[in-house]
Amino acid sequence: MRYISPIIIGLLYVLLMSLVPEAHRRRLNAVMVAGAGAAYLSGGGLGGWEFAFTVVATYVAYRGLDSWTFIGIGWLLHTAWDIVHHLKGHPIVPFAHDSSFGCALCDPVIALWCFRGGREPWKWLRGRTAPMSFRESAGHPSVQAARTPRSKQ
Template sequence: MSIVLALSIGAAYVCLMSLIREPHRRRFNAIMVAGAGAAYLSGGGLGLWEFAFVSVATYCAYRGLESWTFIGIAWLLHTAWDVLHHLSGDPIVPFAEHSSLGCAICDPVIALWCLTGGHSVTDALRVRLARWRGRRGPDRAPAPEKELPTAPASE
């Protein structure tokens, strides 16, 4: 898996999650990171350490129901777990040799978004586009001036 593809997957995840309104976005992401934390459990490549990791990831996911910071921490923990699995030769997808490495590249993108508050990037883009459209540049017609109300003439 190429670095660009892994980064693109992380960015696509952030954009898709941005379509969910708060507080549902945060809670949904807590559930997603809990699932990611348990992804390696069936393979058991790291033995009993898999159970220890799932316990820590589940705790972070639970705290993430009310905190973006804990969701970001859980994604960073999952990144470290991805690296360990890649180095030990136990990929997350058994038939895709570099899947854990790709996951280790993708997850920090998601973690960074979570650690900065998990704000909707689609809302931010809409606001910026509206501001851009509202600007008047030299190649555009000037904005119409507002007429000030006039005071009635006194006789």
């Protein structure tokens, strides 16, 4: 469960964020990556480096307001910071020794989703990026096969 739970948490994050309307999803995720960048500020154990990382994460999150790629980069930067804290600093959750390790497994799941454009996972499964329009559906093979020929009157 040490390895599986963080991945499940990352997948749950993706599913829940996919429920946010697309018009607001990217900006909300930029705010989330900014918050993650400041998560270790009050006790990460790496002194001034905590502030330096927060500055970098804030810049990346700001760029993420207009770019899913920068949000994904932000999550990968946080993954690296989690690994540093797991090895040298304090855990992200003080009473859970392996919490930074778990976060380092969860964050790449979210980053992958961001690099894919933050789309709803069910659209990945269908292989479509947007719902079919009426005009597009008329030429779709499944629609053509369902049509019955009209008889001449």
